[in-house]
Amino acid sequence: xxxxxxxxxxxxxxxxxxxxxxxxxxxxxxxxxxxxxxxxxxxxxxxxxxxxxxxxxxxxxxxxxxxxxxxxxxxxxxxxxxxxxxxxxxxxxxxxxxxxxxxxxxxxxxxxxxxxxxxxxxxxxxxxxxxxxxxxxxxxxxxxxxxxxxxxxxxxxxxxxxxxxxxxxxxxxxxxxxxxxxxxxxxxxxxxxxxxxxxxxxxxxxxxxxxxxxxxxxxxxxxxxxxxxxxxxxxxxxxxxxxxxxxxxxxxxxxxxxxxxxxxxxxxxxxxxxxxxxxxxxxxxxxxxxxxxxxxxxxxxxxxxxxxxxxxxxxxxxxxxxxxxxxxxxxxxxxxxxxxxxxxxxxxxxxxxxxxxxxxxxxxxxxxxxxxxx
Ligand code: F0G
Numbered sequence: 001x002x003x004x005x006x007x008x009x010x011x012x013x014x015x016x017x018x019x020x021x022x023x024x025x026x027x028x029x030x031x032x033x034x035x036x037x038x039x040x041x042x043x044x045x046x047x048x049x050x051x052x053x054x055x056x057x058x059x060x061x062x063x064x065x066x067x068x069x070x071x072x073x074x075x076x077x078x079x080x081x082x083x084x085x086x087x088x089x090x091x092x093x094x095x096x097x098x099x100x101x102x103x104x105x106x107x108x109x110x111x112x113x114x115x116x117x118x119x120x121x122x123x124x125x126x127x128x129x130x131x132x133x134x135x136x137x138x139x140x141x142x143x144x145x146x147x148x149x150x151x152x153x154x155x156x157x158x159x160x161x162x163x164x165x166x167x168x169x170x171x172x173x174x175x176x177x178x179x180x181x182x183x184x185x186x187x188x189x190x191x192x193x194x195x196x197x198x199x200x201x202x203x204x205x206x207x208x209x210x211x212x213x214x215x216x217x218x219x220x221x222x223x224x225x226x227x228x229x230x231x232x233x234x235x236x237x238x239x240x241x242x243x244x245x246x247x248x249x250x251x252x253x254x255x256x257x258x259x260x261x262x263x264x265x266x267x268x269x270x271x272x273x274x275x276x277x278x279x280x281x282x283x284x285x286x287x288x289x290x291x292x293x294x295x296x297x298x299x300x301x302x303x304x305x306x307x308x309x310x311x312x313x314x315x316x317x318x319x320x321x322x323x324x325x326x327x328x329x330x331x332x333x334x335x336x337x338x339x340x341x342x343x344x345x346x347x348x349x350x351x352x353x354x355x356x357x358x359x360x361x362x363x364x365x366x367x368x369x370x371x372x373x374x
Pocket of ligand 1: 196
């Protein structure tokens with residue numbers, strides 16, 4: 001039997017479309033190549049004729065989309081000879097930074113907001129040996145401190161202000177274009193620090209060889225003009241949690257608050273890139289309440305078998321509302337990035353739910369319990 005080609009992560013997969021050379025040490029956990037899952041039950045339930053897909057990036061090695069950016073950021077840090085990396089995080093970036101630093105033999109310093117990180121994410125940072133600095137402040141405070149400390153200590157920032165992060169994250173768009181054979185009509189995505197929406201827009205823009213000022217590393221000189229993967233770009237729709245929706249307020253929010261702790265962010269770093277993505281694509285921003293996003297998290301789990309974390313449900317939540325109102329018309333092909341796995345935050349997933357039925361260890365009790373649910 002001949003050996004099958006072995007998928008080796010997104011740097012090897014998209015080497016010709018990423019700023020790497022043969023001298024770049026590739027620090028990878030075989031991230032990317034995540035499933036694009038078509039939703040069947042939910043569109044039927046709401047009686048809408050849409051082709052609705054979830055790009056389930058919670059199936060990356062550390063359970064979130066951050067691995068796409070982190071393989072690039074850490075590989076480029078290794079190329080520079082960096083010994084340590086630093087990030088502020090609501091939990092997923094720190095998990096990815098910790099894992100990729102372990103792989104690279106570097107030290108990861110992660111600044112997380114005290115008491116606002118789900119246990120799964122904290123466990124990842126600890127398990128991978130990161131130095132965890134719990135700060136008495138929120139993500140935005142952490143971000144400010146990371147930028148300040150990088151001037152004073154030999155540490156490489158791996159937040160999405162590091163342009164290599166967005167280069168990695170753009171590959172999500174490439175995978176969608178490849179899977180569909182073209183770009184979708186609408187791409188819906190949760191927005192926190194606004195790196196991912198910016199990365200996707202770079203990816204979709206490059207996929208169709210379109211000159212764009214959003215493409216920071218090529219300065220509007222897209223290298224793929226002669227080598228497009230598709231001929232169109234989607235409308236980009238960015239959804240935020242209502243208590244942390246600076247793009248809806250038109251300015252930073254000083255005390256962001258939401259159950260979706262991953263996007264509890266008031267001062268997004270990629271403000272201009274995200275605004276450009278939405279305006280260049282004729283898209284929009286919108287907000288969803290905590291109640292709505294939790295209901296969608298539950299809907300995805302119970303109707304489609306997709307268990308995501310609360311922040312990730314925001315894309316599908318917003319998309320469903322806009323599909324129902326007609327803002328996203330029937331007949332559209334819609335993709336939603338689902339950014340992180342539900343196992344990251346099990347406490348929120350089961351809060352307030354009647355979870356377990358305790359029964360006697362005897363046939364009668366078990367049979368009665370089963371029949372009472374049928
Ligand atoms: N969804 C999840 C699960 C996230 O962890 C994040 C960001 C986002 C969406 C928003 O993406 O920031 O690119 O707009 N998490 C960061 C972190 C901030 O530290 O893990 P974004």
